[in-house]
Amino acid sequence: MTEVARFQPASDRSLLVRFGHEITIYSNQQVRRLLRLLESEPIAGVRNLNPAYCSLLINFDALRLTHSELEAILRGYLFRLEDVRLPDPRQLEIPVCYGGEFGPDLNEVAALHGMTPAQAIELHASVTYVVYFLGFVPGFAYLGELPEALATPRLARPRRSVPPGSVGIAGKQTGVYPIAIPGGWRLIGRTPSEMFRKDRDNMSFLSIGDRVRFTSISSARFTALENA
Amino acid sequence: MSFIHVQAPGLLTTVQDLGREGFGPLGVSPSGAADPISLRLGNRLVANSESAAGLEMTLLGGTFHFPEAAVVALTGSDFGASIDDATVELWTSVEVRPGQTLRLGAxxxxxxxxxxVQGGIVVPSFLGSASTHILSRIGGFEGRPLRKGDVLEIGSATKSYRKRTIGPRVRDCLSPRGALRVxxxxxxxxxxxxxxxAFDAAAFRVGEESNRMGLRLEGAPILRAGAEQMITEGVSLGAVxxxxxxxxxxxxxxQQTTGGYPIIANVICADFRRIGQLRPRDEIRFEQIELETARSLLIEQEKLLASEELILE
Structure with missing residues (x-):
């Protein structure tokens, strides 16, 4: 399936490899296969890899490699992609206290879709999500797909600071803010689970390819877990 | 062991080295010195490896007390530095005697x-780098900008002091001029x-809200015809x-490691250092060049840094 991979220089020291132009589980698996191959058999001169939904950005040392040299090496990797075995996905659960001060946009999201907040929560917690990639900031997992009935555009005016643990939705994506950052996703709840901790072996709670479910918890349970 | 006492931190002073590459899959961006060439040259002046950790000061420098002797060098922009009222020359190694105080201004x-500083600033390494990532509070000195009263450890200095200075031709080559190349x-x-x-011809002003994450530009808006939504993908350093x-x-x-806004251009590697020296309200233009030209400019810059006339003793 090498014919579906397309190269495009992104800068004078980076190359984008794209697997199609839509978000599918297959194209994301191709990204993960190439990432895995590049991690197990690194190319000399490659400095960093940024996976996303259906693309992989490869940063390299421009003193050691040119775009065409890197492309030639990558073609060899792409031929072997179908043989790369992805590990069985981990199944993880994220407890969420929905609504109230933790999910200031829940009522509006529900109203936009003509449902009650309880129905919106049920819908958000009804699906098993895939971690397509980690990006933006440390430990931020892009999860999909959100049920169509909950798909909601971003806020017109992003918040200046979103508290860590906030669970947001944007379009057909959902995710948890690992650290306090500005953000435009609509916030529907908060988890006491820490998404990124630098003093933990697995710094990021979620890894690319994981399967995730959200479970609704009470604010009392939230406090108990937060202090645990 | 010797130390630096931070008597005044300045506006925004952080510990930086050349950054932590390779953690994109975790969403961790490299960080590192905003003007890496100045850090590399500063380190060479004090006989460190180019990637040793130093202090990056922004717009307004700090005041630093040295209880013990040290060899230091200031590089990058001129912050009007002095040691006990004697002016300190930029791009030159300087001996600090025990008990002296280095003051920088605006x-x-x-x-x-x-x-x-000879021996480098010693902080715990995080993912292989001493670089502070302010937003995610990792690396550097407690993951944050320096404050008054902080005490920084200096690595052991093993070389005796020699006056070293960056040659005038090299300084001249590195001084910013013209458009940012993309x-x-x-x-x-x-x-x-x-x-x-419009993008090729326009002048932009660097906005006040610019920081190490990104520089916000002001000017005539660059508009798109359609409203096609982009699928989030990886973002390169210097992306516009x-x-x-x-x-x-x-x-x-x-930087954010991924993003969903269209990228019209990308600043070339050889000009990254110049982004790091842009101040709010500075005016900039972009000049589009070919990838091959960008590569030659980078090779030229590295040749300059390897040249014999780089450091005069």
Whole structure:
């Protein structure tokens, strides 16, 4: 399936490899296969890899490699992609206290879709999500797909600071803010689970390819877990 | 062991080295010195490895007390430095005697000045680097900018003091002039010809809200014809991202690793250091060049840094 991979220089020291132009589980698996191959058999001169939904950005040392040299090496990797075995996905659960001060946009999201907040929560917690990639900031997992009935555009005016643990939705994506950052996703709840901790072996709670479910918890349970 | 006592931190002073590459899959961006060439040269002046950790000061420098002797060098922009009232020459190694105090003021040129110390600044390494990533509070000194009263450890200095200075021709070559050079971004074609032309011709001002994550530009908006939504993908250092309202953002060292706004252009590697020296309200233009030219400019810059006339003793 090498014919579906397309190269495009992104800068004078980076190359984008794209697997199609839509978000599918297959194209994301191709990204993960190439990432895995590049991690197990690194190319000399490659400095960093940024996976996303259906693309992989490869940063390299421009003193050691040119775009065409890197492309030639990558073609060899792409031929072997179908043989790369992805590990069985981990199944993880994220407890969420929905609504109230933790999910200031829940009522509006529900109203936009003509449902009650309880129905919106049920819908958000009804699906098993895939971690397509980690990006933006440390430990931020892009999860999909959100049920169509909950798909909601971003806020017109992003918040200046979103508290860590906030669970947001944007379009057909959902995710948890690992650290306090500005953000435009609509916030529907908060988890006491820490998404990124630098003093933990697995710094990021979620890894690319994981399967995730959200479970609704009470604010009392939230406090108990937060202090645990 | 010797130490630096931070008597005044300045506006925004952080511990930086050349950053932590390789953790994109975790969403961790490299960070590192905003003007890496100045840090590398500063380190060479004090006989450190180029990647040793130093202090990066922004717009307004700090006041640092040295209880023990040290060898230091200041590089980058001129912050009007003095040691016990004697002016300190930029781009030159200087001996600090026990009990002396190094004072820096407001910038007289660009945005950042680097303080390198023989032995380097010692902080716990995080993912292989000493670099502070302010937003995610990792690396550097407790993951944050320095405060008054902080005490920094200096690595052991093993070399005796020798006066070293960066040669005048090299300084001249490194001094900023002309437009920031860019190559076409992955979404260049998403912009109508009129916007492409406007981008090539326009002058932008660096906005006040610029920081190590990104530089917000002000000027005539660069608009797109359609409202096609981009699928989030990886973002390169120096990418010129254009949000819907049309005011570009140059993605910088403490960058987001992925993004969903179209990228019209990307600043070339050889000019990254110049982004690091841009101050709010500075005026900039972009000049589009080919990838091959960008590569030659980078090779030229590295040749300059390896040349014999780089450091005069």
């Amino acid at each position: 910038t007289r040129s660009g945005a950042r000045c680097y303080l390198c 190559t076409r971004g992955p979404q260049w074609d998403w912009f109508p010809e009129s916007s492409q032309r 991202q254009v949000p819907p309202e049309g005011l570009p953002i140059i993605i910088f060292v403490e």
